[in-house]
Amino acid sequence: MSYEQVEVPADGERITADAETGELDVPSNPIIPIIHGDGIGTDVGPAAQKVLDAAAEATGRSISWMRLYAGESARERYDENLPDDTVEAIREFRVAIKGPLTTPVGSGFRSLNVALRKKLDLYANVRPTYHLDGVPSPVTSPEKMDMVNFRENTEDVYAGIEWEAGTDEVEKVREFIEEEMGFDETIHDGPVGIGIKPISEFGTKRLVRRAIDYAIEDGRDSVTLVHKGNIMKFTEAAFRDWGYEVATEEYGDEVITEDELWEEYDGDAPDGVVVIKDRIADNMLQQLLTRTEQYDVLAMPNLNGDYLSDAAGAQIGGLGIAPGANLGDGRVLAEPVHGSAPKYAGEDKVNPTAMILSGRIMLEQLGWDDAADLVRDAVEETISAGTVTYDLHRQIEGGTKLATSEYADAVVETIHDLS
Known part of the structure; x- marks a missing residue:
């Protein structure tokens, strides 16, 4: 053109x-x-x-x-x-x-x-x-960090679906949430900004698929799904569940879950097999520092990926x-x-x-x-x-x-x- x-x-x-x-x-x-x-x-x-x-x-x-x-x-x-x-x-x-x-x-x-x-x-x-x-x-053993972060790029809170406090639009959304959806005692009184956090099966699976493909091709030991599913049960927990679905339904004996790793292999994964595991996001921030060498590839929703990749970058010099x-x-x-x-x-x-x-x-x-x-x-x-x-x-x-x-x-x- x-x-x-x-x-x-x-x-x-x-x-x-x-x-x-x-x-x-x-x-x-x-x-x-x-x-x-x-x-x-x-x-x-x-x-x-x-x-x-x-x-x-x-x-x-x-x-x-x-x-x-x-x-x-x-x-x-x-x-x-x-x-x-x-x-x-x-x-x-x-x-x-x-x-x-x-x-x-x-x-x-x-x-x-x-x-x-x-x-x-x-x-x-x-x-x-x-x-x-x-x-x-800033850390004593930066050489332990050798990690690749896969961050979903198109949805989550970065989708930009939000409304400013004091606008007619936000009041419409608030009325719908409170009156139609039953969350009538959830939002505090007074001005409020509201945003929507979409996490889709399609967006999740293509991201996780890409992360697993990379791990297999690069000879990595594990892919970790990082989420806050203990709190956001229908968005980030869904990310975790859809990620496991991709792994178990599409990759056959090329991958095993962490549960299978301990139940069937006593923690010793077969050569060439990628272990799929998951961690809560706030705990993962800690484990970046305390158990750095245990993680190879991370797959995350957009916001988690933003935080985690910057934190990982700090450990290798900024x-x-x-x-x-x-x-x-x-x-x-x-x-x-x-x-x-x-x-x-x-x-x-x-x-x-x-x-x-x-x-x-x-x-x-x-x-x-x-x-x-x-x-x-x-x-x-x-x-x-x-x-x-x-x-x-x-x-x-x-x-x-x-x-x-x-x-x-x-x-x-x-x-x-x-x-």
């Missing part, structure tokens, strides 16, 4: 996908859209491109970048925050990466990030959490190095976990590791595992050598403080050395 203000590279090829399975067919020179993002996105976006280009070239491939716009950069060009060009280009070219976006007040969107996920049906937010040698951490990606059927949008930090925009000082490692997830989704491994190894060696940006430099002794662009150059040089 044609675009209003987007130039499609002439020297790359489009990624396609199987219509039934969503499996990507990736050429050796794919066209990949990129949104640098707001605030520090103008610094970390180009840094990530430089590193990903080097990893692709070192493994005999190339990336043809297609610049897209959202947030501030889109307002400058389109006078809107999320133009059709951007959404349709990601839809057409299937795999993309973006930096952080800030949703301006009164923009018409609750969140530009959430809007992109919904418009493209990127239903699984995936956040691998692992410690890199040399990164300071959100400045935490990568992420949003996956749909035959589509990928990689993005770092951190925000746009506008006060540091353009200063060439912030840490681009989170966006670089988000690009690593993108490379894995392309099937370029060798390039992805090269990115991780080069980032880790660079940090281990003490050549880091200011945020890590102030926490270590004897290191060398680098600008954002200098750090990217150092990672690229390490890629060349490793390859």
Whole structure:
């Protein structure tokens, strides 16, 4: 298709996908859209491109970048925050990466990030959490963390179904809840805001299916369903129950439940079998710290996933190095976990590791595992050598403080050395 203000590279090829399975067919020179993002996105976006280009070239491939716009950069060009060009280009070219976006007040969107996920049906937010040698951490054994969080991306309280206190709409909902549904002594008197929390069988099962598939393919030991089903019995308990249904009805002897693990195998799972278990969300926050090594893959409703993935990120050094990606059927949008930090925009000082490692997830989704491994190894060696940006430099002794662009150059040089 044609675009209003987007130039499609002439020297790359489009990624396609199987219509039934969503499996990507990736050429050796794919066209990949990129949104640098707001605030520090103008610094970390180009840094990530430089590193990903080097990893692709070192493994005999190339990336043809297609610049897209959202947030501030889109307002400058389109006078809107999320133009059709951007959404349709990601839809057409299937795999993309973006930096952080800030949703301006009164923009018409609750969140530009959430809007992109919904418009493209990127239903699984995936956040691998692992410690890199040399990164300071607030815990004594950060190396125990090697976890992948699968967060449902399209429903729960993030669906945006809510009404403001004092409006006619909220009073209609309140009247229905109290008079029609019988909760006449539940809501306190006076102004109240009301929201609805949808958790569907469809949304749950496709998320859990994705998490189990990943665990099997990656040789992981377990998938844990994280929920608050002891309190929210018809939403989060349903998430748990539907998750177990997927596991037991669709995966045969590839999985066993935790009950079966102890009843039939005395706690010693057969080789190659994934154990499906569940934990209450607040207890899981504790177990992230106290029993870190017992968890491999977590599958969670949207809000739980938001909390848990940030908590896990803190254990390996913070959100400045935490990568992420949003996956749909035959589509990928990689993005770092951190925000746009506008006060540091353009200063060439912030840490681009989170966006670089988000690009690593993108490379894995392309099937370029060798390039992805090269990115991780080069980032880790660079940090281990003490050549880091200011945020890590102030926490270590004897290191060398680098600008954002200098750090990217150092990672690229390490890629060349490793390859």
